[in-house]
Amino acid sequence: MDTTSQATVGLQLIEAGQRVTVRVPATTANLGPGYDSLGLALGLHDTLTVETLDTDELLFDLRGEGAATLPRDASHLVVRAMAAAFRRLGFRHGGLKITAENVNPHGRGLGSSASAVVAAVTAANELVPAESRRGRDWILQLTSExxxxxxxxxxxxSGGLALSWQDSDQYRSTTATVVEQVVPIVAVPxxxxxxxxxxxxxxxxxxxxAAAMNAGRAALLIHALTHSPEFLLAGTEDYLHQSYRAEAMRPSAALIAALRAEGYAAVVSGAGPTVLVLANGEANAAEALDFIADFTAANTPDVGWRVLKLSVDVEGAKVDVHRR
Known part of the structure; x- marks a missing residue:
């Protein structure tokens, strides 16, 4: 018996003729001082549709971001994540038709790999029989692993502002509601x-x-995002990671420093190199957009920037299921 056969012994085959579509937001993590613990869902969405086939084929239609470089076979992150989720649930898949419509830029600090694994695991969870499906805590655990x-x-x-932590080998998270005045802006190099x-x-x-200073700013940031956005600039001050990473993204670091000097709450989005601004209201957002356009034109003419004013996504992964 080969390794593949051994891995599927005792696993039930997923029923053919099902289709599930999962819409997942991009995310921005850290938000300055919330290193590996704070994350915000953004109104920029990837869509994954999976159909189960009565053959052994893998048909992969990949559109948008990554279409020119990502694989369209079993090595793709979505396929690997789905297979892992099925195994954890006691199942295996036969043929699959996958359509991925990617809007989230890859390798830019906007959670593209997280979106892929969340979409894949959520889809897999919906494709197993109802009695075998698990809840969001299970999805959080597997995708965090x-x-x-x-x-x-x-x-x-989950959408919104997520506050996450780890107890031994267990990952946990809760959400908080961001006040409407907060307007996320991303400058993607x-x-x-x-x-x-x-x-x-x-x-x-x-x-x-440094750790004590960072803890105070992280606490202030949560208050700023959920109640008092006038504290966003002070709340986004970081003492743990951004200064060390600046050398790897000098254009982004220069833009962040300039924005903060003008009073805008700018940080590295995730691991970078995207710059995130948390604006306080539409007027502040418009001013930040103008500043970014002027600064990048004058100081980073060799870098192409895609600047987007977004919203906070409050729904998280959304699922639409069709069964034969």
Whole structure:
């Protein structure tokens, strides 16, 4: 018996003739001081549709971001994540027809891999029989294991502002409602930075003073996002990671420094290199957009920037299921 056959022994085959569509938001993590613990869902969505076939084929239609470079076979992250979820639930898949419509830029710090695994695991969970399906906590646990931390997957699952933590080997999260005045803006540069490369720049430890300062700012940031956005600038001050990563994304670091000097709550989105601004109201957002346009034209003419004014997604992963 080969390895593949051994891996599927005792697993039930997923019923053919089902279709599930999952719409998942992009996310921004850390938000300055909330390293590996805070994440925000954004109104920018990838859509994954999976149909189960009565053959052994894998048909993969990939559109949008990553269409020119990502694989369309079993090595794709979506296929691997679905297979892992099925196994954890006691099932295996036969043929699949997958359509991925990607809007979220890849390798830019907007949670593209988290969106993919959340979409895949959510789809797999919906395709098993009702008695075998699990809840959001199960999806959070498995996707956090896949990603290594919950800060992006949690808001992709639940929407809103996600506050996540780990108890031993268990990942947990809760959500908070962001006040309507908060307007997220992302400035996405035309270069990528892998999360692994960004993490490699961090020191193994930081001093007690820096940790204490960071804890205070993280607490203030939650208050600013949920009650008093006038504290966003102070609340987004970070002492743990951004300064160490600046050398890997100098254009982004320069833009953040300039924005903050003008009073805008700007931070690195996730591991970067996207710049996130948390504006306080529409007027502040319009001013920030003008500033970004002027600064990037004058100071980073060799970098292409895609600047988007977004909303906070409050729904998280949305599922539409059709069964024969």
């Amino acid at each position: 896949m990603e290594g931390h919950p800060d992006n997957v949690a808001p992709a699952i 035309d270069f990528e930075l892998s999360t692994e490369a960004a993490r490699a720049l961090l020191p193994a430890s930081v001093g007690h003073h």
